[in-house]
Amino acid sequence: MVSHLILRLIFPEPNIFIDLILFNLVGLLASSIAFNAPVLTDKFSAFAVGGAALIWSVGSFLSTWGSFFKSETPQWFSELSYSIFYPLVFFAVIRGFTQKFKIKALELLDTTIITFGLTGVLTAFLLKPAMIGFEGSAFEVFISILYPVGDIVILAIALAYALLSPIGIRSLLLCGGLLLFSLSDLFFIWSSLNATYTFGSITDDGWIAGLLLISLSLSYDSGVSKFSEKISSYSATIALIASSCLLGIAALKPGYFPSFILLPGFITIALAFIRMSFALSEANTAGTERILARTDELTGLSNRRNFLAELNKLKSGYIFLLDLNGFKRINDTLGHEAGDQLLKQVAIRFSRALPADALIARLGGDEFGVIASISQQEANELALALRATLSYPISLANHQEKIDVSIGYAPIAEEADTAESLRRADSAMYEAKRNNAGSLLWRT
Numbered sequence: 001m002v003s004h005l006i007l008r009l010i011f012p013e014p015n016i017f018i019d020l021i022l023f024n025l026v027g028l029l030a031s032s033i034a035f036n037a038p039v040l041t042d043k044f045s046a047f048a049v050g051g052a053a054l055i056w057s058v059g060s061f062l063s064t065w066g067s068f069f070k071s072e073t074p075q076w077f078s079e080l081s082y083s084i085f086y087p088l089v090f091f092a093v094i095r096g097f098t099q100k101f102k103i104k105a106l107e108l109l110d111t112t113i114i115t116f117g118l119t120g121v122l123t124a125f126l127l128k129p130a131m132i133g134f135e136g137s138a139f140e141v142f143i144s145i146l147y148p149v150g151d152i153v154i155l156a157i158a159l160a161y162a163l164l165s166p167i168g169i170r171s172l173l174l175c176g177g178l179l180l181f182s183l184s185d186l187f188f189i190w191s192s193l194n195a196t197y198t199f200g201s202i203t204d205d206g207w208i209a210g211l212l213l214i215s216l217s218l219s220y221d222s223g224v225s226k227f228s229e230k231i232s233s234y235s236a237t238i239a240l241i242a243s244s245c246l247l248g249i250a251a252l253k254p255g256y257f258p259s260f261i262l263l264p265g266f267i268t269i270a271l272a273f274i275r276m277s278f279a280l281s282e283a284n285t286a287g288t289e290r291i292l293a294r295t296d297e298l299t300g301l302s303n304r305r306n307f308l309a310e311l312n313k314l315k316s317g318y319i320f321l322l323d324l325n326g327f328k329r330i331n332d333t334l335g336h337e338a339g340d341q342l343l344k345q346v347a348i349r350f351s352r353a354l355p356a357d358a359l360i361a362r363l364g365g366d367e368f369g370v371i372a373s374i375s376q377q378e379a380n381e382l383a384l385a386l387r388a389t390l391s392y393p394i395s396l397a398n399h400q401e402k403i404d405v406s407i408g409y410a411p412i413a414e415e416a417d418t419a420e421s422l423r424r425a426d427s428a429m430y431e432a433k434r435n436n437a438g439s440l441l442w443r444t
Helices: 002-010 016-035 043-068 075-096 105-133 138-164 169-193 202-217 229-252 259-293 304-313 327-334 336-352 376-388 418-434
Strands: 317-325 359-364 367-372 394-396 399-401 404-412 439-441
Touching: 016 043, 016 202, 043 075, 043 202, 075 105, 075 138, 075 169, 105 229, 105 259, 138 169, 169 202, 229 259, 304 359, 304 367, 304 418, 317 376, 317 418, 327 336, 327 399, 336 359, 336 367, 336 394, 367 376, 376 404, 376 439, 404 418, 418 439
Parallel strands: 404 439
Antiparallel strands: 317 367, 317 404, 359 367, 394 399
16 A cells, blocks of 8 residues: 555556556455454355455456456446445444344344445435436436435445544544545546546555455444444435335336345345244244243243242242142152153143242242242142142153142242242251141241
8 A cells, every 4th residue: 555655656667566456465365354354253244345356456456457458348337346345344333333243034034124224225316306316327316326325325434433432443444544535535436527637647546455454343342332223223224215205106106216226225124024024933933932941841831040030029929839749759760751740740730829929930850830929728738739739649651649748838028039038938847847737827
């Protein structure tokens, strides 16, 4: 980069080595730096920046080649290369807000929707009035509008990144690169319209300097970003609504927009349907995971973690601890499968005896827990009811097995924490087991 600037100052006239080779080598260098960015950078962002620098360099090389040599290379190819640069940069910067090593499918889809939606819509609505003052085909007018629109959007997202991200080397390099590139491009457009642009001028170095700074920014950590997933989701929604409006206008006024300009709108809506499918799937998965996190896999009752969490919320009532008598004998003689079947049937019987607002959990092994916001009289009756559920045998394949339970229960007082409530009920339960008392209320 420095060598190019020095040679440009020494040899101000257009030069094949300086303008065709060295100039575009800097762009390729920027691409290589991005592709080889360190692990701390989101790889999607790195690949997008690398691809943007590479495709821009290809377009620059073809355009510069045509300035030095008479060739049959179609101009639209270089113009298309320049055009692809903008969505890739938008994608990279929006992805850069999150600064994650791994991203979810929804976040990637949100970013893609924003990129296609806003870029297509902004260009489309500026294209129609511009076609009145520009000469050429619809595609040529589209390209003429895309560049300044793209530069303005780059300036806007550079400002947003500066406001929403912590100040650091990464943000300074990225924002500086975006500003340098977009301002250089806007200056080129302005000077071209006023017929004052000179090929090979030193202002052209703003493009490659901007690309180099953007790529170098990927080598630094940006810290914790203020850009939340909600902003990404809201932006994707705005992009979707805007694209829908664009297609709505095209449907009401056929031919109002060139057909090719509607493609980003169709892509945006298609991606939105895919996103909705992913969102529903992820919501179902998250709901299942939440249920599994608080449910005992064997019996379907609450697990110990959920039981303790609910106990901690309860300010008054009673806690019951239930330990099966004779379970180990059945488990050892008939096998674990029979033991599992017994636990499932016991869980069903206990659940049927509970009041509507009570919670029962399997705390582990053959131990169960119950919490209920009830009076002492109701607690005494519930202890008897729970024990009565095991008064008749349990059917296990070809066997009829009789089993009993020891129950200890204690009041939940506001001054007692969760551990103390458990200790009291546990003490009563072991006392009931030692004395073969069936159920026992904790006493001070």
